[in-house]
Amino acid sequence: MRILELDAGNSRLKWRLLNKGQVISNGFLANSEDWQYELPRLFDQIGRVDSARASIVSGDERFTLLSAAVNQHFNVSLLKAEVKEQWRGIQVAYSGLGVDRWLAMLAAHHVGGAEHKESSSKMVVSCGTAITIDLLSGSGNHLGGYIVPGVGLMKRMLHTRTAQLPMVEAEALTMTPGTSSADCINNGILAMAVAMINTQQSQYKAAYGKECVIYLTGGDATLIQPYIHGECFHHPSLVMDGLGLAFEEEG
Template identity: 50%
Template structure:
């Protein structure tokens, strides 16, 4: 069956097509673009799509728009992922958790490399917000953290201070900067790296499972063992329907 999986986040919508279990195509749509038009174009290019599955944290208005273009206009059955405590042996610390965090934990717990199966997972999603969740080797969620991501921290500095500009460039070092731009870039990178590494120190036996737009960048500054899984949330979508 040809199934379209969609992960609608706060910055972009990611999609991939699963055909008879194999991933045959994928793409990204920025939230600032004509999302409705681009999703419609993707559905036409991928036709026939028999089913769509959606994980969404980007609000009710975006959900209604996606339902309109996928179900109403294209006639494709759409299933919206809901958090389910205890599914596939993952026990949550609280049930009001965001669906993206739940799916990332589900995928990290069930589909990591074999040598990491019994290890504690530090599931780190590095997007608009950065989240860190701790999952024991037995599948027990032991709580987590939510903080602004790299770009959001830089935006906060530019909007809340009179003399600091928004720095668009990607940070690359955690050494002291020699100008304001580098001080901001290196500073926010040092902050989020230190937060992750504080949990690495607390759980020295853990494997860090990194995902999100800044995950690959942060992998350079994470101590201990780690794996970078750019599609962790969508891997969780597939598991949620098993």
């Protein structure tokens, strides 16, 4: 069974192809690219597909475009993940939760191998266009979360909403005080992102007497991870790992 998985985020369309449950190829398209032109080229390279499923946070228009392209090229329907209030051990805290956050929590709750601690509380952090934080109890209850601008978005906001501050493209290398405007922006934004996550870890420990296991995903995860306190794992494909769980029957 060859399954195409799609994660349509605010900046990129990430994709991967599974064959018998194993990832055999993957990549991404930027949202700024011409999907009408790029999708047929990409799908030609992918080859045969027996099933397709997607996480969509970039709008209904994107899903309509993707669904039509998948159906036309592979003659299969594109399944769209939808948040369920209670599913596979996860109980969401409120309606209107983003599907990408739900999928990431599903995957974090079911991560296998040596790092799986079913009774452990978890903090699921996506470091993308936005930084989102979701807290999960060991039993799978969603305790709520946070949404703030991501590292790149904060840089663009400072540049576009101020008269003289530069746009900084390079990644920050440290959180020490900057000695130029560019360094002050870069290091300061990284320090803010890191402090946001570490503060939630400290608050959780103060409230419950134990730390969360932190699961990081998103494009800036590797930038942020070295500064995170406590047990922390980087899972680049956490959202797509949740897609399979979203469509599996509970058993």
